[in-house]
Amino acid sequence: MKLEDDRPSLDFGADLHVGILTFSARRPRKFALAAALFLSVVRALAGEEIPLVYAVPAAVPAALPLVAADRGFFREEGLDVRVAMFSSGREALQALLAGQAQIQSVSETPVVHAIVQGNAVAVVATVARHQEAKLIVRKDRGILKPEDLRGKRIATLPGTNSDYFMYKFLAAHGLTPADLKVTNMSPPEMVAAYANGDIDGYFAWEPHIQFGLAAVPQSRVFYPGALYRGWMTVNMDPTYARAHPDIVRKIVRALIKAEGFVRAHKRQSLRLVAQRLRMDDGMLRKVWDQNQYRVELDASLVGEMSEIGRWSLQLSKSDKPLPNFRQFIYAEPLRRERPASVSL
Amino acid sequence: MPSRFAANDLRPSPFEPTRALISLGATAAALLLWEAAARSGVYPPHLFPPPSAVLRALVLDARSGELASDLAASGRRWSAGLALGSLSGAAAGLLTGAWRPARLAASPPLHFLRVVPFMMLMPLTLLWFGIGEESKILFAAWGAFFPVWLSMETAVLSVEREYVWAARTLGADGLRLWWEVYVPRSLPGTATGVRLAVSTSMFALAAAEMVGSFDGIAYRAFYCYQLFQSEKMMACIAAVGVCGYAADRIFAAVVRRLLPWQEPA
Amino acid sequence: MRAALELSGVGFTYPSRGGPVSALEGVNLALAPSEFVCLLGPSGGGKSTLLALAAGLLAPTAGQVFDHGRPVRGPGVERGLVLQKHALFPWRTARGNVEFGPRLKGMSAPERRRRAEKLLAAVGLPECADRYPSALSEGQRQRVALARALAGEPDLLLMDEPFASLDALTRRQMQELLVAVWTQGRPSVLFVTHDVDEALTLGDRVAVLSSSPGKILFAREVPRPRDPAARLAPETAALRAECLNALGA
Numbered sequence: 001m002k003l004e005d006d007r008p009s010l011d012f013g014a015d016l017h018v019g020i021l022t023f024s025a026r027r028p029r030k031f032a033l034a035a036a037l038f039l040s041v042v043r044a045l046a047g048e049e050i051p052l053v054y055a056v057p058a059a060v061p062a063a064l065p066l067v068a069a070d071r072g073f074f075r076e077e078g079l080d081v082r083v084a085m086f087s088s089g090r091e092a093l094q095a096l097l098a099g100q101a102q103i104q105s106v107s108e109t110p111v112v113h114a115i116v117q118g119n120a121v122a123v124v125a126t127v128a129r130h131q132e133a134k135l136i137v138r139k140d141r142g143i144l145k146p147e148d149l150r151g152k153r154i155a156t157l158p159g160t161n162s163d164y165f166m167y168k169f170l171a172a173h174g175l176t177p178a179d180l181k182v183t184n185m186s187p188p189e190m191v192a193a194y195a196n197g198d199i200d201g202y203f204a205w206e207p208h209i210q211f212g213l214a215a216v217p218q219s220r221v222f223y224p225g226a227l228y229r230g231w232m233t234v235n236m237d238p239t240y241a242r243a244h245p246d247i248v249r250k251i252v253r254a255l256i257k258a259e260g261f262v263r264a265h266k267r268q269s270l271r272l273v274a275q276r277l278r279m280d281d282g283m284l285r286k287v288w289d290q291n292q293y294r295v296e297l298d299a300s301l302v303g304e305m306s307e308i309g310r311w312s313l314q315l316s317k318s319d320k321p322l323p324n325f326r327q328f329i330y331a332e333p334l335r336r337e338r339p340a341s342v343s344l
Numbered sequence: 345m346p347s348r349f350a351a352n353d354l355r356p357s358p359f360e361p362t363r364a365l366i367s368l369g370a371t372a373a374a375l376l377l378w379e380a381a382a383r384s385g386v387y388p389p390h391l392f393p394p395p396s397a398v399l400r401a402l403v404l405d406a407r408s409g410e411l412a413s414d415l416a417a418s419g420r421r422w423s424a425g426l427a428l429g430s431l432s433g434a435a436a437g438l439l440t441g442a443w444r445p446a447r448l449a450a451s452p453p454l455h456f457l458r459v460v461p462f463m464m465l466m467p468l469t470l471l472w473f474g475i476g477e478e479s480k481i482l483f484a485a486w487g488a489f490f491p492v493w494l495s496m497e498t499a500v501l502s503v504e505r506e507y508v509w510a511a512r513t514l515g516a517d518g519l520r521l522w523w524e525v526y527v528p529r530s531l532p533g534t535a536t537g538v539r540l541a542v543s544t545s546m547f548a549l550a551a552a553e554m555v556g557s558f559d560g561i562a563y564r565a566f567y568c569y570q571l572f573q574s575e576k577m578m579a580c581i582a583a584v585g586v587c588g589y590a591a592d593r594i595f596a597a598v599v600r601r602l603l604p605w606q607e608p609a
Numbered sequence: 610m611r612a613a614l615e616l617s618g619v620g621f622t623y624p625s626r627g628g629p630v631s632a633l634e635g636v637n638l639a640l641a642p643s644e645f646v647c648l649l650g651p652s653g654g655g656k657s658t659l660l661a662l663a664a665g666l667l668a669p670t671a672g673q674v675f676d677h678g679r680p681v682r683g684p685g686v687e688r689g690l691v692l693q694k695h696a697l698f699p700w701r702t703a704r705g706n707v708e709f710g711p712r713l714k715g716m717s718a719p720e721r722r723r724r725a726e727k728l729l730a731a732v733g734l735p736e737c738a739d740r741y742p743s744a745l746s747e748g749q750r751q752r753v754a755l756a757r758a759l760a761g762e763p764d765l766l767l768m769d770e771p772f773a774s775l776d777a778l779t780r781r782q783m784q785e786l787l788v789a790v791w792t793q794g795r796p797s798v799l800f801v802t803h804d805v806d807e808a809l810t811l812g813d814r815v816a817v818l819s820s821s822p823g824k825i826l827f828a829r830e831v832p833r834p835r836d837p838a839a840r841l842a843p844e845t846a847a848l849r850a851e852c853l854n855a856l857g858a
Contacts, residue, residue, distance in 0.1 A: 090570060097391070110572075117572035118390035153475075155556070159570030183556050184563060189470060193556065198474040316573050317408060506695035509666050512683075513690040514710035514761060524713070528700040605700045605741040 051080040052247075055092035055101035058085050060206050060284065061128035061232035061291050062105050063273045068258035070272050076257070077250035085276070087186070090159055096121070096235060103251060107132065107161035108231045108301070112308040115323050116316070122238035122330040124248050126231040126301065127255055130291040133165035133230055135222040136194070136212045137201030143220070146173035153181040155190045155202035161230045162203040164308055168228045169203075191215060210283045223290075231301060241330050248333040255295045256338060262293050296341040297331050393575040402579040410564070411583060417559040418549060419587075421477065425484020426545045430538050433489040437496020437534070442526065447497070458490045462548045466555060475556030480549060487548025488541035495537025499530035532606050535599045542591050546584070611678045612639040613765055613797035614663055614688075620671030620822075621658050631822035632658045636672070638816055638825055640765070643795040646828075647802055647812030651856055655823030656801045660769050663799060664688050676765070686710055686761030689796075693770040696754035697742040703729060703753045704738040710761040728756040732786060748779040752786065759790065766791075766798045772807070784811060805852045809845060817855045826855050 054069065056062045065083065068074055074081035081103070086092040089106030096104040097119055107130070111121055135154075137143040143152060146169065156163045170176060185193060187208035193199045195215035202212070213219050224230075234255065241248050262269040266288075274284040305325040313322060326344070335342045375395045381387070382394035393401075405411040436454070440447040462483065473479035503526055511525045550562035557563045561580050568577035600606075621633040632655040640646050650656045661667040662674055665684040674681040676688065684690075697706045704725045711721035729735050732752040742750055751771055758766060772780045788811065791798055802808050808815045809831055816828035829851075832844045 113570075114572045117574070118388070119572060120388070157570070158567045159572075181558070183475060183558050184554075184567065185475075185556050189467065189555055192467065192471060193475055196471060196474065198470070198476075198556070312571065316568075316571055316576070317404070317410075318573075504695045506692050507698060509661070509664070509684075510690060510692065510696075510698070510757075511709070512666060513664055513686065513688060513767075514757070515686050515713040516709075517683075520713065524709075525698070528698070531700070603700075605702075605743060 051082055052103060053084050053095070053101040054081050055084050055086055055095040055104035057089035057092050057106060058087055058277050059089065059132065059232075060273065060277065060279075060287055061107070061130040061132055061230070061293075062089075063262060063269065063291075063293055064127040064255050064258040064295065065105055065234070066273055066276050067261055067269055068254045070276070071258065071261055073254035073257040073261075074251070077254050079247070079250050079254065081251075081254075087188075088157070088160065090157075093121075093235070096237065099237070102236060102240060104235050105232055106235065108233055108305055109161035109164045109308055110159055111233055111235060111328075112305050112325070113159055113312050115305075115325065115328055116309050116312045116318070116320065118320075120238050121328055122236050122241045123233050123297075123301075123328055124236055124241060124330050125234040125252055125255060125295050125297060125334050127234055127259075127295055128232040128291045128293050129298075130230045130232060131224055132205040132291070133160075133162035133203065133224055133228065134205070134209045135166070135169060135201060135203050136209050136219050137222070138194070138197075138216055138218060139220050140216075140218045141200040143200060146170075146175070146222070149173075149175060149201070150179050151181065152200040153183060153198070155183050155185040155193065155199045155204075157186055157190075157204070158184055160205075162205050164311065165224055165228050165230075166203040167311060169222065169224070172227055206287045207277065207279045207283060210279075210286065214283075229304075231298075231304070236330075238328075238330065245333055248330070249337055252295065252334050252337050259293060259295050294341075295334070295338070297329060297334055297344055299343040302326050302329070302344065390572070390574055393578060397575040398578045398582060401573075401575040402582060405576065405579055411579075414559055414561045414564045414580075415583060415587065418553065418561045421480045421552075421560065422484055422545060422549050424481045425486075425549060426488045426538075426541060428481065429485035429488025429545055430492045430541055432485070433492030433537070433541070434496050434534055436489070437493045437498075437537075438500060438522075438527070438530070440493070441497040441500025441530075442522065454490075454493065458494070462487060463551050466551055469552070470555060480552040480557065480560075483552035484545040484549040488538075488545035491540035491544055492534060492537040495540070496530055496534045499533030500526055502533070503529045531603055535603065539592065539595055539599075542595055543588060546588055550584075612675065613642045613644070613677060614799065615639040615675040615678075616659070616663065616672065617675065618672030619659075619662060619669045619674060621655065621662060621667065622670045633662075633669075634671075634822040634824055636818075636823065636825055638828070640797045640799060642764070643797055645791060645798045645800065645811060645813045647800045647808035647815045648818060649802060649805060649808050649815055649852055649856065650818035650823065651820045652803050654818055654820040656803075656818055657769050659818070659823065660690075660767050660799065660801055663765075664690050664767050686714070687763050688765045688767055689758030689761055689763035691751070691754045691758050691766065691768045691771045693773050696771070697745075697750050697757070699742045702739050702741055703734065703745065703749075706742070706753055707756045707760050709757060714761075724760060725756075728759055729753070731759075731790065732756045746779075748775050748783060751775065751783060755787070755790065759794070762794075764796050766796050766800075768798065768800045770802055771800075773802070773804075780807075787811065803856075805849055805856070808852070809849060815848070815852060817852055819855075827851075 054065055056065050069081060069083045084095065084101060086095065090110045092101070092104045093106045093110050093114060095101040097114065105127065111123065114121055137149070141152065142148055156166050166177070170179070183199065185202070187204045190199065190202040190204055191208055191211045194202055194212050209221060213221065234251070236248065270284055270288055271281060274281045277284070302325050306322065309322050309325065313320065329344065331342050331344050379394045379396060382392050402411070436450070440450050465486070469479050469483055473482055507525050507529055508521065511521055516524050553560040553562035554566050561584055565577050565580035568580060616636050616638045619633060619636040620631065622629045622631045636659065648656055648659065658667065662669050665674070665681040665688065698709065701709065704722070707725040707728055708721045711724060716724070726735065726738065729738055732755055734749055734752050737745060737749060737753070742753070745753065754771070772783045775783060784807065800811055812831050814828055814830055817826045818824070819826050829848055831848065832842060
């Protein structure tokens, strides 16, 4: 779906209502006119009061949307945004695709998988560059360096950005998943299996790495460092986003306000996010500064997505062509709001 | 003859062209309708792939050998679990059916465990038995155990007094009476339980494969879901459906061979 | 001469929700060797219980049961049983049913096979040996059940309304078969029925049981010979009327 071309914006909601009224009325024209009038009055009265659902993962890089909702920045923009929290970004993305949410945040990897398989997503901003994806291993199982992973049982959740990090990490050390005993699990299960000794390590995100560290002090954590940097994206349905550029702009504005708040009030933001994620303050403090909380659309995003896209195609043994990811980024609202943040 | 359509009917039904035509016709019509709906564009094709796309994915997976290896992995776990669960279920059913103290002692906890959804037990299994093959087989066995146990117990309890009397006047007593009367008389009822277990052990195995595995058909479906590969996921579902249907038919045929004496219901 | 079967002051009480129920009370009945006794009683009476006591499948709560003077302590092949419902094991063929007793006694396979074939021929079903009961007619099943009971060479046959669910013609044939078998081997027979004409046709003697609690009301010799003409004799007609009257018909 192309987003940057200039099509007239359409409000499908209004169309549908008018259509129904026209159909059921005996004197269609008069009724259509009345209906259109009625709707415009209703919409004027309601303003932007239609509640929007923002699906966020329970993850630290989603700090800006959490802060924006908590500090009332969406409300200040005249938006009624309700935050729905999901255990993973993958699930939050599913809510968007199923039409149960209008906005959602997730790391870029699941978005790429979704686009590669033909789903329509509009990336309107990123709200964090993060070092979330990590590997934790048990030193007492003889894993001291990456090469020691050979033959070890390691858990991952397919489709997530920590799964992508696994691929990058292994490739960087001359390994493939076939050299390991790779097993699938959700992060809470990983922590239990890791503490139990059923697995020797796992690729996951926070707070699950911190939980693993707490359970097994004899652990070593590998950080992505320069190898891989994740993006926490903000996504919308492209049809909806294109039809409501004003709403998108307000969302972006609220997120920018949150960015300013987080910079100015780090302690307060940290406590707020910890509360929402049901994390210990101290635990969150350890990982907070590993991420940069910034509303932007950086030029490197497209390249990163394309690289993940190639991997995704290879992974799914798909014969589909590699999509042009630039077409799935809807940069216009952010460019209008803060041009300096868009370097596409 | 309404009994022909009874779910627990394990007797053969003669081949009737009309019936086959109706069954096949209905399936074909449903597939065509689905194809048309998917192609109409009302639903995005990547969320609601047409049967032709699913078939294409199925063929691709079959050709790459991935389908066969996943089915084989699940099949191994399933058959081991089904055998383990059925045998222990039958033994337990014989015991609780035959011996009142055992029934009084074991029935409440067994019924309690029976109604706990096995998805809820998954994390516990993970903690106790780890993530290896054992825990998956055990889980499939868990799914098979209850229907077999319950049907065996019921069958043993409903053995007709006349058979027991006749056998006793013919000189059967003690264990012989069990072996010669209670066990054979309970086999048809138990077979119905095992037939149920054929599918319940698959359900349980699917739950087990969602966690801590790297092969198996349910794992593959979950993996495809994670990667948004709807048609491949549906291909996995279709493969499980076909295999499950075949397993059920084969089981019914085997029962007919093993219990040729079954009375018409 | 010692009685082949003797019930002496037999009573049977079983517990139920409404308190103990007395099914039989003070039953005295003796069968001479080779005697054919028909036990008449209303349905739902204690007839089947009495038969189970005679077989040793139940123990009396009062009195005692003797087999040739020895107290009965349990079931045995010397007291063969034929029941109306579920007469045969459905999981065994006709032959398998007949061989059941001999097999449990440890008889060799060829020997018990010979015996089964002989018995099946005797009941007129030589060609049905390999059929399962589900493939046999009701009458055929009763024939096989008779053969199975005879396989143990019993000196007492206990039969619980074996022909009750057969049609009139089949029933007539079965009665003839039973009389023929009885004439040949001369076992004692205790035959439970609720059909007065059947009792008068088959029995040397008829005993009538009352209902709840079951007591022997009377036992009478049946005038002989057993042919249709004898049934029209005035003594037979009087006995028939007496029986019907006692059953409350």
